Amino acid sequence: MRPWEWAFPPRGEHLEVIAAQPATDHGHPPILFVPGLGHGAWCYAEHWLGATAERGYPAYAMSFRGHGGSGGHTRLGRATTRTYLHDLMQVIASLPAPPVLVAHSMAALPARLALARYPAPAGVLLAPVPAGGLRQSLTNQFRRRPAATMRTLVGGTAEFTAVDLFADLDAATAARHLSRLGRESPLAQYELMVPHRIEPIDSPVLVVGAEADRVLAPADLDRAAAELHTSAVMVPGGHDMMLDRSWGEVLTTVLDWIDLHGTAAGAALPGATKLPPVAQALEGRPP
Amino acid sequence: MTAAGRPNPNDGIVDRPGAVAVIGAGPHGISALKSLLAHGIPADGFDRADGVGGNWRFGAPTSRVYESTHLISSKPFTQFPDFPMPDSYPDYPSHRHVLTYFERYAQHFGVGERYLFDTEVVDVRAADSTTGSAFGGPRWDVTIRRSGTGPEVTLRYDAVVLANGHNWFPKTPHYPGLESFAGEVLHSADYKSADQLRGRRVLVVGAGNTGCDIAVESAQNADATYHSTRRAYWYNPKYALGRPSDQVADRLLALRLPIRVRRGLYSLMHKAIVGDYTRYGLRHPDHAFYETHPVVNQNLIYYIGHGDIEPRGDVDTFDADGATFADGSRIDVDLVIFATGYLARFDFLADPAVLDIRDGKPHLGLQMASPTHPNLWLSGLIQPDSGQWAIAHWQAETIAEFLSLAAHDPTRAGAIHRDIVQATGHRFSGGADYKDSTRHYYEIAHQDYLLALQEVLATLRGARDPLPRGTTVGLRV
Numbered sequence: 001m002r003p004w005e006w007a008f009p010p011r012g013e014h015l016e017v018i019a020a021q022p023a024t025d026h027g028h029p030p031i032l033f034v035p036g037l038g039h040g041a042w043c044y045a046e047h048w049l050g051a052t053a054e055r056g057y058p059a060y061a062m063s064f065r066g067h068g069g070s071g072g073h074t075r076l077g078r079a080t081t082r083t084y085l086h087d088l089m090q091v092i093a094s095l096p097a098p099p100v101l102v103a104h105s106m107a108a109l110p111a112r113l114a115l116a117r118y119p120a121p122a123g124v125l126l127a128p129v130p131a132g133g134l135r136q137s138l139t140n141q142f143r144r145r146p147a148a149t150m151r152t153l154v155g156g157t158a159e160f161t162a163v164d165l166f167a168d169l170d171a172a173t174a175a176r177h178l179s180r181l182g183r184e185s186p187l188a189q190y191e192l193m194v195p196h197r198i199e200p201i202d203s204p205v206l207v208v209g210a211e212a213d214r215v216l217a218p219a220d221l222d223r224a225a226a227e228l229h230t231s232a233v234m235v236p237g238g239h240d241m242m243l244d245r246s247w248g249e250v251l252t253t254v255l256d257w258i259d260l261h262g263t264a265a266g267a268a269l270p271g272a273t274k275l276p277p278v279a280q281a282l283e284g285r286p287p
Numbered sequence: 288m289t290a291a292g293r294p295n296p297n298d299g300i301v302d303r304p305g306a307v308a309v310i311g312a313g314p315h316g317i318s319a320l321k322s323l324l325a326h327g328i329p330a331d332g333f334d335r336a337d338g339v340g341g342n343w344r345f346g347a348p349t350s351r352v353y354e355s356t357h358l359i360s361s362k363p364f365t366q367f368p369d370f371p372m373p374d375s376y377p378d379y380p381s382h383r384h385v386l387t388y389f390e391r392y393a394q395h396f397g398v399g400e401r402y403l404f405d406t407e408v409v410d411v412r413a414a415d416s417t418t419g420s421a422f423g424g425p426r427w428d429v430t431i432r433r434s435g436t437g438p439e440v441t442l443r444y445d446a447v448v449l450a451n452g453h454n455w456f457p458k459t460p461h462y463p464g465l466e467s468f469a470g471e472v473l474h475s476a477d478y479k480s481a482d483q484l485r486g487r488r489v490l491v492v493g494a495g496n497t498g499c500d501i502a503v504e505s506a507q508n509a510d511a512t513y514h515s516t517r518r519a520y521w522y523n524p525k526y527a528l529g530r531p532s533d534q535v536a537d538r539l540l541a542l543r544l545p546i547r548v549r550r551g552l553y554s555l556m557h558k559a560i561v562g563d564y565t566r567y568g569l570r571h572p573d574h575a576f577y578e579t580h581p582v583v584n585q586n587l588i589y590y591i592g593h594g595d596i597e598p599r600g601d602v603d604t605f606d607a608d609g610a611t612f613a614d615g616s617r618i619d620v621d622l623v624i625f626a627t628g629y630l631a632r633f634d635f636l637a638d639p640a641v642l643d644i645r646d647g648k649p650h651l652g653l654q655m656a657s658p659t660h661p662n663l664w665l666s667g668l669i670q671p672d673s674g675q676w677a678i679a680h681w682q683a684e685t686i687a688e689f690l691s692l693a694a695h696d697p698t699r700a701g702a703i704h705r706d707i708v709q710a711t712g713h714r715f716s717g718g719a720d721y722k723d724s725t726r727h728y729y730e731i732a733h734q735d736y737l738l739a740l741q742e743v744l745a746t747l748r749g750a751r752d753p754l755p756r757g758t759t760v761g762l763r764v
């Protein structure tokens with residue numbers, strides 16, 4: 001049961017959603033892109049949204065409260081995974097049909113909670129943090145940059161450099177992206193370090209890992225994949241695979257998989273494809 | 288359909304192989320249909336109204352909301368857990384909000400196009416066919432009549448989910464002398480707006496949520512308002528400690544406080560907000576919290592305090608011009624509104640034994656499983672001490688999960704079904720001892736009932752998808 005959820009519903013905030021629609025309707029389900037720590041809808045708007053719409057999918061990218069163009073920046077400090085789940089469910093319920101969820105990094109936690117309760121056609125987790133809590137990634141980070149890691153542990157927003165996020169991007173572009181990173185809620189960051197309950201998911205799930213990821217350690221990636229009874233598909237690039245130079249290749253991998261697993265039933269729930277609606281069966285009979 | 292008009296087997300019957308018929312497009316119907324589709328089971332829906340929403344489709348044949356109706360339970364627990372109401376809705380949305388919400392849900396999940404609207408289900412019976420259902424049990428013949436008077440059509444299904452609602456057929460107690468009353472008598476089923484009250488002298492009978500709402504509205508509009516209640520109830524405020532009061536109650540549940548402590552805290556809060564009931568001319572509640580269905584009304588006490596509502600006890604007799612009460616007092620009124628509740632009806636069922644209907648009440652495992660057939664389920668025969676649609680969602684998931692298992696592993700499903708049916712009669716009261724058992728026949732404590740569903744769901748899931756040793760299904764309702 002979820003009495004905390006019933007007793008303490010998060011307060012509503014304005015949530016940014018950026019959309020790109022395909023030129024013609026192919027009956028594909030929408031795809032909702034969910035950004036990770038400190039990121040906003042902008043990171044998907046850069047390349048992926050337009051390219052996804054060109055492949056025939058209605059594409060949406062959201063920002064959690066206190067991120068990107070959403071409201072609630074001054075109250076961000078109170079946000080937790082549960083708050084982000086609330087924001088994610090708000091956006092899902094505002095879409096015309098059940099979306100495929102594509103979540104990056106930290107957003108894997110709220111996305112997995114959403115997938116456990118919501119019949120999404122499919123889910124894709126990009127460099128997902130494990131529900132069991134980060135381990136190797138934390139020690140790596142601490143070894144590389146002890147001072148910055150200490151600041152995070154006392155509530156500062158995790159600090160990223162171009163080297164952390166991108167494997168192959170020119171300095172100017174990398175700097176432009178880094179300048180857009182926002183603050184993160186310290187509570188939500190702490191939650192990355194503690195184990196969460198794992199709830200069963202019925203939708204097919206793809207886990208994607210970046211070969212040159214300097215944020216999420218391979219061991220943590222593997223644990224996340226194992227929690228979902230799968231193994232990660234590796235793609236070129238750094239942690240921010242939607243912005244790195246290889247973004248097109250990664251997106252192709254993701255959309256090819258969604259073509260196979262997410263659109264078997266088009267935008268409809270699976271049971272709806274097995275038998276035409278009763279109105280059709282009765283056609284031709286007197287009303 | 289009469290017995291003589293019994294469909295001739297295979298004569299013009301529309302076969303819907305592998306499919307489930309869902310009767311009703313209220314919240315329990317649309318969530319059941321959606322869960323079935325999500326589990327890969329095709330389903331058709333029927334409703335006599337011209338769209339989804341059931342009770343919340345104001346003006347529809349079985350809608351029992353009035354113009355001013357707002358939820359009495361706040362959003363977080365009332366809404367479907369996989370489709371929250373928008374943040375732009377208030378704590379207690381109006382029936383208009385609620386209908387829009389259900390319409391968006393139906394559209395989002397593609398449920399609306401699976402329904403035939405303006406279609407009444409007139410007969411449901413086990414089919415006279417040699418082939419059994421894909422889910423175990425017989426196949427079912429569902430006879431419908433479209434647009435009120437059109438010809439009847441029979442369709443054949445592999446399972447049926449009844450979600451026909453139990454809050455619409457008026458229940459009116461008998462009072463001596465009522466026939467001689469010269470004024471107007473209404474049941475709350477026919478109460479739609481305050482226009483019906485203006486300029487009248489009104490007696491409202493019944494202290495459920497509807498009775499209290501109408502009494503308050505009458506206080507604002509009628510010339511005089513009397514409110515007759517059989518027993519003394521706790522009138523809960525909509526807000527306590529600055530929050531919707533059901534959220535405060537769920538806070539106490541989240542803290543896992545035992546019922547005695549929760550009761551104590553609740554009566555403290557009541558003392559602080561309402562104080563001594565007898566000061567208002569009310570009787571002091573004769574039962575503990577959680578022993579009757581909660582009445583949530585912040586304004587009743589207020590209008591009693593203003594003298595705009597006069598509380599009274601039980602009516603003894605009616606005469607041409609008014610009513611006499613058990614305490615001997617007499618009033619003149621020209622409109623009596625009975626807010627005396629609703630009865631469950633299953634007129635379309637050819638054989639009431641499939642729901643073990645006795646004294647008009649079905650006797651079902653988990654308040655949803657037919658004792659005789661594993662492929663006949665009822666969603667919505669509950670009266671929770673909370674919002675309802677979170678529970679509708681988990682009832683729907685339980686039905687869909689059960690039928691999925693039944694299609695693949697009938698033996699295992701049969702055993703689980705037997706366990707569910709065996710527990711028929713169990714009260715999910717959360718430790719309370721419900722008073723006035725006819726009124727509270729369908730009453731459940733939401734946390735208690737959900738835990739029971741959670742357990743069954745975990746068993747069903749575990750049977751479908753055996754997990755590695757040592758791991759558990761972390762399913763949480």
Ligand SMILES: Cc1cc2nc3c(=O)[nH]c(=O)nc-3n(C[C@H](O)[C@H](O)[C@H](O)COP(=O)(O)OP(=O)(O)OC[C@H]3O[C@@H](n4cnc5c(N)ncnc54)[C@H](O)[C@@H]3O)c2cc1C
Pocket residue numbers: 310311312313314315316333334335336340341342343348349351352353356357358359360365406407408409450451452453454455497635666667668673674675676
């Ligand atoms: C005034 C009022 C206030 C309420 N406030 C709240 C609240 O605040 N919170 C809450 O959670 N609940 C509230 N409820 C309870 C309400 O009943 C439920 O929320 C909910 O509507 C029940 O859903 P349901 O799908 O079981 O039934 P309904 O909503 O009644 O839907 C049943 C549907 O079945 C159809 N039907 C029935 N028989 C047939 C047939 N033979 N053929 C075809 N169609 C048929 C009907 O047309 C109807 O559309 C309130 C009820 C009332 C009356």
